[in-house]
Amino acid sequence: MSQRQPQQLVPGMQPAVLTMDSLLRAAEQTVPQGAGEASKFRYRAAYQGVPGAYSEMAACKACPDAEPVPCEQFEVAFQALSQWTTDWAVLPIENSLGGSIHAVYDLLLRYRLHIVGETSIAVNHCLLALPGTKLSDLTRVLSHPQALAQTDTYLRKLGVVKEAVDDTAGAAQMVARQQLQGVGAVASRRAAELYGLDILDEDIQDAKDNVTRFIKLARDPLLSREGEGEATPFKTSIVFSLKEGPGQLFKALSVFALRDIDMTKIESRPMRTNPIVLTKPEGAAQAGKQRFNYLFYIDFVGALSDPVCQNALRHLQESAPFMRVLGSYPMELQLGGLDSNTPFDSINEH
Ligand SMILES: O=C(O)C(=O)C[C@]1(C(=O)O)C=C[C@@H](O)C=C1
Known part of the structure; x- marks a missing residue:
């Protein structure tokens, strides 16, 4: 069994951390950065942080044949993938104690990238x-x-x-x-x-079970075929907005309940482009009250190729003025299958 070579601990030997500036400079170059340099890796996976970050472990777990590429901020990782500097980006999306990582939800909407996988790590601080x-x-x-x-x-x-x-x-x-x-x-x-x-x-975290879930992003969606998701369950992630009026969220969620589709996550985020709306009751002469305007992110069990899921999404579009599929991908069944205390060199085989 071949194993990843232990990383050098010599200062100065750490990989360069990508920043917005370095990406802008690379985009202006005609010869891609790193061209001609020999690398034992065929692929590259962006993560936020520097070597030793939990995100680096997640990137190695989700992309075993990729070189983990450190990025200064979440957005740099999105940008690196969008401009072909890397093949994937692996980012934290939620933690069992701290909850959702909102900045990543907001970036998912701004960048047209696709979720192609998920992975999780049992984090021991x-x-x-x-x-x-x-x-x-x-x-x-x-x-x-x-x-x-x-x-x-x-x-x-x-x-x-x-x-x-x-x-x-x-x-x-x-x-x-x-x-x-x-x-x-x-x-x-x-x-x-x-x-x-x-x-x-x-092990200083407040609860023993401290699991962070990460998503794996790619430029292209994973195309699932009909019947996919039967052997390995698939998960689909979507984002949508609602019409105004009473019961709209209930109507939207009922499209899943009616078809026995298991919803695993819901998250709402303010709609950044139009965060406050003026509601006007039907038939009323004057405008009513102001309210916050939200986007809803939902994960449900099912593959996009499954006709039942397709019907649910068609049904949802009746009450959702905006809807986008963020990805349909194999679901991780064992949460925290990798412990952050696992020796790094044994995470992946090469
Ligand atoms: O700072 C790190 O090491 C990260 O990988 C980021 C991060 C996060 O964003 O939640 C990932 C896992 C832990 O939950 C703590 C921090």
């Missing part, structure tokens, strides 16, 4: 600090906002000031690079190894 630091020395702790939320009870008891940064591994990298005394980072075991930090405590 560690508290890291410079070698020799004791728990009682810590006054500040840095991490990604989701990771800080997932370890809130623990950090409150410790009585430290919490500071949000772009990603968990980025927090560890900052503590190490800037030699921050008395400052901790909530991050993975791999981040401790990569940046030479001590693990002061582990």
Whole structure:
């Protein structure tokens, strides 16, 4: 069994992190960035964060034959995929403790990319600090906002000031690079190894079951054939808006209930282009009240090729002025099948 080669822990050997600026420069070049450079990987998968981020593990799990490409922000990962710098992008969409990652929902609408898979990771957070630091020395702790939320009870008891940064591994990298005394980072075991930090405590999340679900995006949709989804269940993700008036959401959701279609997730987000609407009751001379205007994101069990699902979506369009399918893809049946403590080099075989 061939295994991924252990990554070099030498400073300066880390892969370059993609930023909006570097992508803009690459788009202006006639010769694609990296052309001619030998790589043992055929494909590339963008993720947000730096090496050691949980998203890097998810990218390796979802795209075993791809080189994980670090990106500064979520949008850089969307952009990298859109402009063919990578073949996929793997992004967190929800966590069992912290809930939905709203920024990713909003970007799904802005970019015309397709969800082609999902994966999840059981996240075990560690508290890291410079070698020799004791728990009682810590006054500040840095991490990604989701990771800080997932370890809130623990950090409150410790009585430290919490500071949000772009990603968990980025927090560890900052503590190490800037030699921050008395400052901790909530991050993975791999981040401790990569940046030479001590693990002061582990499994510090508020609940044992701390699972983050990630989506795998591609430029083209996964074309499912009729009958697909019978052996491996498929999931379909859609986004839609509603007409105004009483009972509209109930009507929209009934198209799934009527057909025994299992809805696994619903999320509403303000419609950024038109966030407030004026409602006018039918027959009324004057405008009524103002209300917020929402987009609804739904995941349901079923393949787009299944005639029952197609009928449900046709039915939904009767009450939805806008509807888009975000993707139809094989559903992950075992949540958190990969533990973040799993040695990184054994995640994928090459
Ligand atoms: O910062 C990281 O390591 C990430 O991969 C991001 C992220 C997230 O956005 O939720 C992923 C998993 C954990 O839930 C915490 C943070």
